[in-house]
Amino acid sequence: MKPSVRHTLFGTPAAAIASVLLAAVLLYLAVGASLSGYALEDIDWDAMEAPPTATHWFGTDLAGRDLFTRVSSGGRVSLGVAVIATLVSIAIGVPYGAFAGYLGGRADHVMMRIVDTLYALPFVLVVILLVVVVGRSTLLLFAALGAVFWLDIARIVRGQTLRVRHAAFVEASRGLGAGTVHIVLRHVVPNVAGPALVYATLTVPGVMLAEAFLSFLGLGVQEPDTSWGVLIADGTENMQAAPWALAIPAGFLAATVWSLNILGDRLRDRLDAAVRSG
Amino acid sequence: MSLAWLARRLAGVVLTFAVIVAAVFGLLRLAPGGPFDGERALPPEVEANLRAAYHLDEPLPYQFARYVAALAQGDLGPSFRQKDFTVNDLVARGMPVSATLGAGALVLAAGVGLWIGISAGLRPGSRRDALLMSIASLGIALPPVVAAPVLVMVVAVFWQLLPAGGTGGPAHYVLPVLALALPYTAAVARLTRGSVVETLAAPHLLTAAAKGLPQRRVLLRHILPLALLPVLSYLGPMAAGLLAGSVVVEQVFDLPGIGRYFVQGAINRDYTLVMGVTLVYAALVLLFNLAVDLLYGRLDPRIRLAR
Numbered sequence: 013m014k015p016s017v018r019h020t021l022f023g024t025p026a027a028a029i030a031s032v033l034l035a036a037v038l039l040y041l042a043v044g045a046s047l048s049g050y051a052l053e054d055i056d057w058d059a060m061e062a063p064p065t066a067t068h069w070f071g072t073d074l075a076g077r078d079l080f081t082r083v084s085s086g087g088r089v090s091l092g093v094a095v096i097a098t099l100v101s102i103a104i105g106v107p108y109g110a111f112a113g114y115l116g117g118r119a120d121h122v123m124m125r126i127v128d129t130l131y132a133l134p135f136v137l138v139v140i141l142l143v144v145v146v147g148r149s150t151l152l153l154f155a156a157l158g159a160v161f162w163l164d165i166a167r168i169v170r171g172q173t174l175r176v177r178h179a180a181f182v183e184a185s186r187g188l189g190a191g192t193v194h195i196v197l198r199h200v201v202p203n204v205a206g207p208a209l210v211y212a213t214l215t216v217p218g219v220m221l222a223e224a225f226l227s228f229l230g231l232g233v234q235e236p237d238t239s240w241g242v243l244i245a246d247g248t249e250n251m252q253a254a255p256w257a258l259a260i261p262a263g264f265l266a267a268t269v270w271s272l273n274i275l276g277d278r279l280r281d282r283l284d285a286a287v288r289s290g
Numbered sequence: 291m292s293l294a295w296l297a298r299r300l301a302g303v304v305l306t307f308a309v310i311v312a313a314v315f316g317l318l319r320l321a322p323g324g325p326f327d328g329e330r331a332l333p334p335e336v337e338a339n340l341r342a343a344y345h346l347d348e349p350l351p352y353q354f355a356r357y358v359a360a361l362a363q364g365d366l367g368p369s370f371r372q373k374d375f376t377v378n379d380l381v382a383r384g385m386p387v388s389a390t391l392g393a394g395a396l397v398l399a400a401g402v403g404l405w406i407g408i409s410a411g412l413r414p415g416s417r418r419d420a421l422l423m424s425i426a427s428l429g430i431a432l433p434p435v436v437a438a439p440v441l442v443m444v445v446a447v448f449w450q451l452l453p454a455g456g457t458g459g460p461a462h463y464v465l466p467v468l469a470l471a472l473p474y475t476a477a478v479a480r481l482t483r484g485s486v487v488e489t490l491a492a493p494h495l496l497t498a499a500a501k502g503l504p505q506r507r508v509l510l511r512h513i514l515p516l517a518l519l520p521v522l523s524y525l526g527p528m529a530a531g532l533l534a535g536s537v538v539v540e541q542v543f544d545l546p547g548i549g550r551y552f553v554q555g556a557i558n559r560d561y562t563l564v565m566g567v568t569l570v571y572a573a574l575v576l577l578f579n580l581a582v583d584l585l586y587g588r589l590d591p592r593i594r595l596a597r
Contacts, residue, residue, distance in 0.1 A: 137533075137568050140564075141317055142317075144318070144556050145318065221435065224433075224436075228538060229538065230553075230557060231557070244436070247439065248442075248542060251442065252443075252447050258439055266432055269430075269433075270428065273430055273431060
């Protein structure tokens, strides 16, 4: 591991805890479902609403389904939705910000006014509206969330683009007769991608929470798929009899979001320091 | 702050709202499936009558004009699903509960967040700073969807200290407000700390100290006004977040607020209800942002001059 990477991941106690926690969660998501010996829909008739035991490490839910498997599988969906939605938001935000910054003037002004306006909207309303309109599907959720979360990335990329739009390599390309689209996509975007990616790491926990929010309300991930939001909703309905069914997915969601936030902040601080010094 | 600036800003708010109205109307009319699709198909005559009663048989531009005309008078139309109720009725019913919840959370988040942020930021690097900021970073990872059910389970069900839901008295609002305010308290605390630390390094504070101003006066007159600016600009997004969070909190605590109607409307495809609540929320957020902007101008002379 390069010293700079090690310093980013383990430089402070909080970052070290977050790194270890995140690695443990990722490992659990990767192999958890195959370790327990139960499939997602397997029902153990002898253990309905069973607390955590040697056979069911995280206990079972109301229907006797193994929670070690379900929390792992739900986590994959939660994280998967978040990663894909983040990629969608990069795909929208990076070109949008790069074109706005490169074009400048009136085009930039109008494009950024649109971003400001969208910022003023409670984003969840937009997602709920989209869900009402297009119907509930996990795939739609990816797209809808990505379509809402691109604003931050567009802003950052625009700011970075302003720094490079008069750089020698851009001027040279223009002097050689390259078109706007070519310059933006081939010369500007690669040079502003780094900061965009760092901010994207802070988008992932945001999307995870949004997914949990929607799934909790019954508007997100649908049966037979599950996610941490769905599991928290199920656990909430039955908290008195089976508190573990609420506490475990809630704990995983909080721990994952916390770790991603800590590491994302750390990456951003390191990047800011690098930009300032150099 | 010039009058021209205010007029431009107001025009912007109205224009934004108009765009939102058009976009939401268009979106909901694009939706597949009608509002009267139920378990059983209605007889065609009944459905035709229903459509005529709600003017759904008219061309879209007419429907839009009708909606806008009603909206201009503050009428959000009838609910498609909850017979005998207009959207205005439902909003008016839910508003007191939602407003109490939202205002409580806003005050708690701003007040406690500022207090934590200032007391941590005045001594950066101290043990207290480290402790408070670790707590704040935990708080950010505890949004209502996590905090609300867990608080109910621990405080209401197991310890039985506070009611688990419903309305009745101030005690019924303690947990909901707490669950809603938690992540925003943490966010305000972190922001405040950051800007206090940054302000402490400003040259005018050295001057103030050199003049021998009492610490209290330095804090109140020279540190806080500057340090509060980033926090103030966070209030807009925070209001939007509180609105969204209140939807979950109302669900968990069984509070009959606007958010409950909104979710029911979304699940039942009650288009007019969803649209009405969306517009109420959007208007609230726009007005809140405007208020924050006005306040910002008062606090920051640089912005006041630029306008």
